[in-house]
Amino acid sequence: QEAVSIAAQGSNIATIGIVPIHPEVGYGYIKYTSKDGLLSAKAVEKFVEKPDRATAEAYLASGDYLWNSGMFIWSVDTFLSNMKALMPKHYEILNTITQNIGKANYSEVLNEEYARLESISVDYGILEHAKNIYVLPGSFGWDDVGSWNSIERLNPVDENGNVLKGEVQALQTKNCTVDAQGRLVAMIGVEDMVIVDTEDALLICHKDHTNQIKEILSTLKTNKDIRL
Numbered sequence: 001q002e003a004v005s006i007a008a009q010g011s012n013i014a015t016i017g018i019v020p021i022h023p024e025v026g027y028g029y030i031k032y033t034s035k036d037g038l039l040s041a042k043a044v045e046k047f048v049e050k051p052d053r054a055t056a057e058a059y060l061a062s063g064d065y066l067w068n069s070g071m072f073i074w075s076v077d078t079f080l081s082n083m084k085a086l087m088p089k090h091y092e093i094l095n096t097i098t099q100n101i102g103k104a105n106y107s108e109v110l111n112e113e114y115a116r117l118e119s120i121s122v123d124y125g126i127l128e129h130a131k132n133i134y135v136l137p138g139s140f141g142w143d144d145v146g147s148w149n150s151i152e153r154l155n156p157v158d159e160n161g162n163v164l165k166g167e168v169q170a171l172q173t174k175n176c177t178v179d180a181q182g183r184l185v186a187m188i189g190v191e192d193m194v195i196v197d198t199e200d201a202l203l204i205c206h207k208d209h210t211n212q213i214k215e216i217l218s219t220l221k222t223n224k225d226i227r228l
Helices: 002-009 052-061 078-084 088-099 106-116 123-128 147-155 207-222
Strands: 015-019 029-038 041-048 065-073 133-138 163-165 170-171 178-181 185-188 193-197 200-207
Touching: 002 015, 002 041, 002 065, 002 133, 015 029, 029 133, 052 065, 065 123, 065 133, 078 088, 088 106, 133 200, 147 178, 147 193, 147 207, 163 170, 170 178, 178 185, 185 193, 193 207, 200 207
Parallel strands: 015 133, 163 178, 170 185, 178 193
Antiparallel strands: 015 065, 029 041, 029 065, 041 133, 193 200
């Protein structure tokens, strides 16, 4: 309700930042300032990328950072005006699509215009450059279920801190997340690993580097010699 009230004033943007409970390296962060707040919200100073461990620990110790939950509240007018100013090509394409709604060639226009859009998140395209952004701290059990490291927080773990799915044999193995989707996965003497065995590929990743999984997937998709 507070976020809606803030977003209804002028061209304000409201977002919800999660109060961090550990130095997470897989999330982006929001740095806020105590100046120029609205209601119980703080003015956003900047959005920062996923940090390394030392930087995440410094963020947590400072008390001036929140996890970026990706929840944004704004009016349609505010969203469109920011898109027009900061992402003019997207705005132009969106207008072209809108003007053809209800017309016989709408599906054709939609497919053609959508294919022209650059693949970019709203965080990078708008939020990191927009003004009048306010963040409300939230503490309501939020977790990023798109993160492999969240699996152990959301599922039962064994006596060694492992989350094991499928046919897995683990000896002297601690704090690992394993998803064996077809064949037997055997592990001996490893710690802090994410292992995902699928029909197409095998992923072996240290938990400190799960934020780079998207990076390697992108590399694989652009490599014509690798089939995914």
